[in-house]
Each structure stands twice: as structure tokens, then as C-alpha cells.
């Protein structure tokens with residue numbers, strides 16, 4: 171039979187490794203199973219013999235890795251009888267929460283920072299029917315409010331402090347190991363609350379502990395320079411960065427993240443907004459892959475560490491691209507240098523525009 175069974179999402183695929191029962195009603199949109207793309211041109215430009223792969227999590231149903239966690243969190247919330255979920259969000263969590271809640275037929279409440287959310291993400295929360303509560307404060311303030319209100323209202327928190335989120339997100343590491351037939355040498359991620367780096371490490375450890383693979387990567391987390399509490403050694407009260415998805419000064423998984431660094435013998439570092447945007451653009455121009463600014467932080471950091479030799483030649487490196495570039499079209503357009511040519515609708519003018527712009 172040349173056909174394979176229909177892919178029905180990561181809970182079905184990894185059922186044995188996730189906290190569900192045979193009769194659990196699964197809330198899924200077919201998340202996971204995202205492409206692991208080997209970069210062809212960027213390693214050559216760097217002049218380094220390295221294998222760089224990007225795990226394109228922007229191709230999840232709502233355009234970010236948050237779907238991996240949300241399918242688990244909402245499945246468990248529904249299983250436990252919850253009628254509403256709530257989250258604080260820089261955008262992608264609210265998009266995922268809104269979509270999975272509507273799939274499940276429950277309500278969603280999302281707290282977003284006033285004015286600092288990418289347009290695509292806001293559109294998603296709205297079209298899926300979330301109750302959008304814009305607070306006059308940043309993500310960290312929203313997170314505290316969510317924790318406080320959940321003590322007094324019948325709502326389930328679906329931020330990454332919900333342990334089921336990390337269970338879902340660990341499956342990205344499973345997929346990478348299965349495709350590479352080993353763990354990479356380095357796994358680079360952008361870090362905000364540090365839930366995702368923690369979840370990936372859980373996945374790699376699980377496969378190693380169960381003898382599916384006999385190595386694990388060094389985990390490398392990059393923060394945006396204006397929002398880099400791990401580099402400052404303490405929370406940052408007024409985080410700032412163009413990479414709004416990681417504009418977080420009080421990471422919720424602080425201790426877990428440091429444990430990951432220690433156990434995996436990895437490190438944290440920071441990237442400037444200029445480095446982040448340059449990496450986003452390089453990836454789009456040289457490899458045809460469009461990710462949002464926060465996502466490019468993993469590649470920006472990896473490029474710097476490959477150039478310096480901290481990530482040595484001969485290494486296999488995976489960079490997680492956490493979200494899709496279309497989430498934040500304003501940034502993409504504003505940093506694009508390619509002009510739009512407006513001409514008469516005639517063969518002559520179009521031909522001229524082509525010939526004048528041939529490389």
C-alpha cells in the first residue's frame with residue numbers, strides 16, 4: 171500500500187510519551203511534523219564547514235511552536251472539565267490559545283501588552299474569538315495578573331508554567347532526533363520565558379535515557395540584548411527589543427533554564443536588535459525562509475558563535491525558528507531594502523524594469 175496514515179498531530183504520534191489516556195478527547199489542529207531545513211548558502215558565506223539546520227516551527231497551524239504546547243494544555247484543560255483558558259502573551263501564545271479554544275468549544279481570555287504586539291498575532295486572537303484584554307503594561311505585568319486572577323476565577327492558565335505545555339513542546343526534539351538519526355551537537359534557541367529550551371532538553375534527555383539515541387546536544391539560549399535577564403543575572407524591569415516575542419524581563423522558567431545550561435554544558439548569550447534583524451534578512455534572502463524577528467535570534471547567535479569558533483567546524487547545529495515571518499509584516503517591510511518599482515502597464519516598461527534590475 172503506497173499510502174501512509176493521515177498525520178493527525180503530535181499527541182496521536184507521541185501518545186506513549188505524553189500524559190494522555192486511550193479515551194482522552196484530543197484537541198488538535200495537526201501541529202508538529204515541521205520541516206528541518208538544511209541551510210545551503212549561509213554556511214558557505216560564513217566560510218565554515220558546519221551543518222546548520224533550521225527547524226521551521228513557523229509552519230505550525232497558527233504559525234509558531236506554541237501550538238505544540240497548546241494542543242496538550244487545551245486537551246488536558248478540557249479533560250479536566252475546564253470551560254475557559256487564560257494566558258498572558260506577547261502574541262503567539264494568545265494566537266494559539268484562541269485557535270485551540272475555538273477548536274475545543276471553550277472560551278479564551280488573552281492579556282496582551284498595550285501596543286507592543288505584532289499585527290498578525292492580534293489578528294489571530296481576534297478572528298478566533300478570544301476575549302482580548304489589552305493591559306497598560308508589559309508581558310511580565312500581564313503574567314502576574316494572570317496568576318492572580320486564576321486564583322479567583324474558573325480559568326485554566328495555558329502559559330508555559332502549565333506543565334502540559336512543556337510536555338507537548340518536547341516533541342520538537344523527538345522529531346529532530348528522528349530526522350537526523352542522532353542528536354545535534356548544538357541546539358540554539360531564542361529565549362523569553364525559557365519554557366521552550368527547557369522542553370527541548372526534556373525531549374532530548376528522554377530519548378537518551380530510553381536508549382533511542384546515545385548523545386545529546388549542548389543547549390544554547392540567546393536573548394535580545396535589551397531583554398537579557400540571564401546575562402544580567404537578575405530580572406530586567408523594562409525589557410526592550412524589536413523581537414517582541416522575547417520582550418520578557420522576568421522569565422517564568424528561570425531555575426529550569428539554568429539547570430538546562432548546566433546539565434547540557436551549554437551557554438546563554440545575547441544578540442543586539444541589529445544582529446537579530448540582519449539574521450532574519452539573511453535567512454530570507456539567502457535561503458528562502460521567512461521567520462519573525464525573535465526567531466532569527468537563534469541564527470544570529472549561532473552565526474556569531476560559528477564565526478568565533480565557539481561552535482567548532484564539523485558541528486551539526488540546529489536553530490529553532492520559533493515563529494513565521496508573516497506574524498510581523500511591518501518589520502519585514504520596514505527593513506527590506508528592495509524597492510517596489512511602479513511602472514506603466516506596458517510590455518516596454520515591464521521589460522525595461524527587468525533589464526535594468528538584472529543582477
Ligand SMILES: *Cc1c(COP(=O)(O)O)cnc(C)c1O
Nearest residue numbers: 262362363364365366415492493
Ligand atoms: C514564545 C516565543 C519565544 C520564546 O519562547 P520561551 O519558551 O518563552 O522562551 C520565542 N520566539 C517566539 C516566536 C515565540 O512565540
